[in-house]
Amino acid sequence: MSLAQLLLKHRENLLDQWLDAVYPLSTDGPFGHKTKTFFKGPMGRTLSDALANLFDHILAEEDSRSLATDMDQAIRVLAVQELLPSQAAGFLFPLKALVRGLARKAELDLSEELNGFDHLLDQLTRIGFDIYSKAREELYMIQIEEQKRQTEGVFRLANKRGSL
């Protein structure tokens, strides 16, 4: 059995455990990723959908563009959760351990494929770091813009009237 087949076979289980590791409250309550009604758990569903899409896109060997979109969706949620930057940007790492555990349990020697998988996740984590930084910078820009919109009017008036 190849790594891809193993991942596909245990998809649901892996996604559940991964989400648990990424964000402990995710499995129940408002972060419940299994809630059928999206608006009863929009944050959890958004996060879990992003992880599921990312998982599927990795399996389908899609290009980094679609992977980055999924990453963006997940990290934007994590970036406002009072997590440390390392916790938010490191959300792919638990998947490594989970997959290795599965391979061991199935008594499969997938070391070569696993090295490639690890490498992919490492590269994605680097992209994730960029996305996290961008998300936080955006939040600060939003704060600045909000301030600017308030003071803009003052300067507009001053320019028109010739004084403050």
Place this chain on the structure above:
Amino acid sequence: MSKFVAKPAELAEAIASQASLLTGETPQTNWMETPAEFKPGNYCYSAKPEALNGLGLPHAREWDPAEADWKLPEDWMQRLHVGMKERLGKNRAFKLFMEICVRCGACADKCHFFLGTGDPKNMPVMRAELMRSIYRGEFTVAGKLLGQLGGARKFTEEVVKEWFMYYYQCTECRRCSVFCPYGIDTAEITMMARELLHLIGVNINWVLKPASDCNRTGNHLNLEPHAFVSALESICEDLEDITGIAIEPPINKKGAEVLFITPSADAFAVPGMYTMMGYLLLFKHIGLDYTISTYASEGGNFGLFTSSDVMKKLNGKMYHEAERLGVKWILGGECGHMWRVVHQYMSTMNGPAPFLEVPKNPITGTLFEHAKETKMVHIAEFTADLIHHHKLKLDPSRNDHRNVTFHDSCNTSRGMGLIEEPRYILNQVVNNFHEMPEDTIREKTFCCGSGSGLNTEEYMDIRMRGGFPRAAAARWAKKTHGSDLLAAICAIDRVALTASMNYWVPGMEVSGLHELVGNALIMDGEKNRDIDLREDDLERPTLGPMAEEED
């Protein structure tokens, strides 16, 4: 990002992982023993002494929620006990809400803060429990005897901190109340909590400064009369450039038929000023005999987020000014909480107003009988009536460069039942209007995440989390229908949603309803309208569904 980057020692400690509700980790302790933790981004700055002094509120001082010592007055416990007893005595709803909850949990997953933070103390039932437990411990025999076993506790400094955190993590939006089988109005519990916290000088600047400024100048932005007039004149200059129509809004005109009151943000802030342009064009279009007051220059009322006394005082200027100017009735602009105050409290607080008449639309002859009590009509009701009687010349294609969706403001939809009028108007002035999902609109609308005075910059992280459910619905409209403009009839929405959309739904702009009316209005003598009120090209390409993939 410095404030989010921990020093090595802090990092080590954090990785050793102390449980905190807001980090998503499940605490190992009972809720009563899980203290509120104040970190940058999860609390609003404390109110400055001058804001408290401006309103005559007690115990003005400099203090910081993130520090251990909040410098409470020595007799703080006594003040809270007496304050709560007094309110339980005079406010039957409060007393009832302390007694009747059966903990069915229907409210739990309806709160945008709970949905956005996952923090159990943000479940409305739990938020109320923060106070009910004190009610039991301080005022009921069973609670005094059984203590924690009976779900009761006494006032402690930790309770004060917890109240401060969670009663300022409620926007008083009342979505939970819609689903409560008993009709418990959790917003009123939050209002009581905030009133009580004022007794010991625990309050936030973003609420008290505007309230104090409004008390002095008549508006939240602290615009003195000459500055307020200048702001309006400036808007009119832009409006003339855009439309070729010169407008001189009548200011403090005695004997006008109608007094128009709107949030001061409409006179000064982007995008509210485009909404103001819409109002001014509308009034010119129909030749309304109106006036704008430099004293009643604020529709909003941050007193609602402070205390009933402050709310009453700030609201009083509407009738004072209507009487002084000798108008017949009052027309109110696009504001959320202003209408909660008008609809639910104004007539009993400051009415009756025998010097006013039952509002009658001078153009259509419609008698607004529903406003018999307050003598005050919402601009959406007024405009819908004008459209219904074919009194407006409209060209909705002037909004064809926009694909619009509509956010029901909590206070107008849940607080006064204003649901159909804005939609009726939108369908007349816009060709591309699509609703967001049913669970998130009308009386079930999600809060912008920053209402009730929480739209302050330092609170951005929590605002983003609380604003997420609304943003997710807007994102759905963008993906499904290609919506690129979120219209709202509330000044706080227009500011808060702008921030929220920029983070969660890039490409979604925010506008007022009457900005779109203004775009569509065909004015006599206007020049070729090739730009809209925000000076965007009318030929601007529209986004199609799923257009965000192109971002």
